[in-house]
Structure formats: C-alpha cells, structure tokens
Amino acid sequence: MKKPHKMRADQLLFESKMASSREKARAMILSGIVFSNGIRIEKAGQRLMSESVLELKGEPLKYVSRGGLKLEGALRNFEVDATGLEVLDVGASTGGFSDCLLQHGASKIFCIDVGYGQLDWKLRSDARITVLERTNFRHLSFDRVGRKIDLIVIDASFISLQLLLPKTQEFLKPGGRILALVKPQFEAGPEEIGKRGLVNNEDIQHRILEELETFSTGLDYKILGKMESVITGKKSGNREFFLYLQSLHDSSSIGHKKISDPLHIHHTP
The missing domain is CATH 3.10.290.10 (RNA-binding S4 domain)
Known part of the structure; x- marks a missing residue:
C-alpha cells in the first residue's frame, strides 16, 4: 500500500x-x-x-476547456452551422474551440499553437484533428495545411489580432469566415491596463473593437457581427468579445446573421 x-x-x-x-x-x-x-x-x-x-457538484464541463463554451455562444449567436467545415484553430491550447467545433459537426481541424503538449488527448487522438504544435501561425507555410479553409477561429494570448489577421488571408477560401476572440488586455496600451491585466473602461473596449473593425475592413474583410463572450477570461476576468468576419470575395454565397453592439449582449460572469 x-x-x-x-x-x-x-x-x-x-x-x-x-x-x-x-x-x-x-x-x-x-x-x-x-x-x-x-x-x-x-x-x-x-x-x-x-x-x-x-x-x-453541478454539470460536468461539456468541452475539454471553458473556451468551448465561449465559442458555443458565438456559434449560437451568429447562427453558424459548422457541419462539414474545415477549420484552422489558431491558439488551440487545450482544444476547447476545436472540441466545440467537432461536436457541432466540423469535418477537419488543424490545431495550431506555439506551445507543446497542451492539446487534450481526446482531440489529439481524433482522426479529424491535425496537430501543428510549436508553430507560430504568423510563420506557418501553406504547404503544412495544403488546402484552403472554410473557417478560422482565433483564441490567442500575448499578441494583438492585428498581427495575426493578415496571415489569415493566405488560408481562407473565397467567402471564408473568421471568428476571432478579442482580448482587450492584449490590444490596449500599457497605460490602459489595470491591476491583474484588467481593462474595465468601456470607452477603451469600444475603441479596441472599432480599431479592429477598421483594420479588418482594410484587409478586405466584411464585418458580419460582433458580440460579447458569454463568459469572461479565465485568468484576467476581462470581458472578451468576438469579431465575426468574412472575406469579401464571393461573400454572397455564405449566409450569416449580423449582430452588432457587443456591449449590450447578455453577459454572464
């Protein structure tokens, strides 16, 4: 014993x-x-x-991480049908986004992360998942994916979306879409971030979203919608937001629901 x-x-x-x-x-x-x-x-x-x-005590978590709950809220709010989609998961980490997408019918997911060994074994052993670890998305070559993608989801930390969004153009199909999680603490200036990385000022949150929208339209993306995440950031407690984008090329072929004004979406602490 x-x-x-x-x-x-x-x-x-x-x-x-x-x-x-x-x-x-x-x-x-x-x-x-x-x-x-x-x-x-x-x-x-x-x-x-x-x-x-x-x-x-309570309901078991339905995904391998709480990130899956965030993406589930966005899929529901924007009425995104993931059935049969091929996806890039940028900043996959444990795999909450990927788990959510598989449970909603995605047919193929490329999990990209600069870290190593974080992806849950359930996903790592799933034939629909290709694991690209120790990989910086900004330096990812098209050959490692080998195809154009229907949807890119982004949940990245310690980097601004303005540094990641330009690379997405290389991988999206015409009319392809992006669901990007906006984390204010990685978009705001140092002087705008409070204790424990909190960005509580709603004016700053609004400005960050507006800047990302302007940046995205400059990359020829259409803003399909934006919303507040249904749950806050795990470590910081920050309010987070989703931007829903689509390539302007052949955009009429893919349906969507437009949602605006993220600060009036119901927020669950």
Missing part, C-alpha cells in the same frame, strides 16, 4: 478516473464543480493528500 502523500488536485482528479485527462481535470476545477470535504477546489495546482475524496 502506498504511503499517503500530497499531490496536485488535477492529478488526483485524473488518477481517480473522474476526468479523462489532466487537461480536462484542470478545466473541471476551473469551472468550479470539484469539491473535497465539502470545500470547492479553486486551483488545479492545489496540493491535496492522495487519499482525499473528491466529488463533483
């Missing part, structure tokens, strides 16, 4: 067979449904005794 010892909460949850992977365990803890002795586990790295009994 092993001697009791301390271990990370996400590791214990995984080894207790309550989560399919360490990544899923982290997501479940962050969603607030994991408890030990009646006390909610707040952090994946929290140290617990190996014999601790864990329990789940």
Whole structure:
C-alpha cells in the first residue's frame, strides 16, 4: 500500500478516473464543480493528500476547456452551422474551440499553437484533428495545411489580432469566415491596463473593437457581427468579445446573421 502523500488536485482528479485527462481535470476545477470535504477546489495546482475524496457538484464541463463554451455562444449567436467545415484553430491550447467545433459537426481541424503538449488527448487522438504544435501561425507555410479553409477561429494570448489577421488571408477560401476572440488586455496600451491585466473602461473596449473593425475592413474583410463572450477570461476576468468576419470575395454565397453592439449582449460572469 502506498504511503499517503500530497499531490496536485488535477492529478488526483485524473488518477481517480473522474476526468479523462489532466487537461480536462484542470478545466473541471476551473469551472468550479470539484469539491473535497465539502470545500470547492479553486486551483488545479492545489496540493491535496492522495487519499482525499473528491466529488463533483453541478454539470460536468461539456468541452475539454471553458473556451468551448465561449465559442458555443458565438456559434449560437451568429447562427453558424459548422457541419462539414474545415477549420484552422489558431491558439488551440487545450482544444476547447476545436472540441466545440467537432461536436457541432466540423469535418477537419488543424490545431495550431506555439506551445507543446497542451492539446487534450481526446482531440489529439481524433482522426479529424491535425496537430501543428510549436508553430507560430504568423510563420506557418501553406504547404503544412495544403488546402484552403472554410473557417478560422482565433483564441490567442500575448499578441494583438492585428498581427495575426493578415496571415489569415493566405488560408481562407473565397467567402471564408473568421471568428476571432478579442482580448482587450492584449490590444490596449500599457497605460490602459489595470491591476491583474484588467481593462474595465468601456470607452477603451469600444475603441479596441472599432480599431479592429477598421483594420479588418482594410484587409478586405466584411464585418458580419460582433458580440460579447458569454463568459469572461479565465485568468484576467476581462470581458472578451468576438469579431465575426468574412472575406469579401464571393461573400454572397455564405449566409450569416449580423449582430452588432457587443456591449449590450447578455453577459454572464
């Protein structure tokens, strides 16, 4: 019998067979449904005794990370049908966006991330997924994808969308679309960012969105819509927004629902 010892909460949850992977365990803890002795586990790295009994309260997370809930909200709001779509997932990380897209019928997804080993095993072993790790999207060659894409989704950190959007033109089909998550703390100036990376000023949020819209139209993208994400950023707590774009080439062939005014979309803390 092993001697009791301390271990990370996400590791214990995984080894207790309550989560399919360490990544899923982290997501479940962050969603607030994991408890030990009646006390909610707040952090994946929290140290617990190996014999601790864990329990789940509330609905299990339906995707490998809470990012899937963000994208699900955008798909629903913009009435995007992902059935049969081929997708680039820029900043895939654990794979929340990709998991959401697969569950909504996407036929092929290229998961791109500068990191390594983050993508959930469920997705990594799915034949519809091609993993492009240790890959900077800005330097991605077309040959590594080898085809034009229906939809590009972007959930990137520590970089402005203005540095990523120009590259998308290389991969989109005529009339192809983009769902880009806008994270204000990576678009605002240093003097506009408060403690813990918060950007609470609505004027700054409005300006960031307007600047990204202007930048996008300069790249020959049409603004199909914008909305506030249904949940806030995991670490910063920032309000985040989606921009829904489409290449102007042959744009009449793809239907969409236009949504504007992101600051009046219902917001769930």
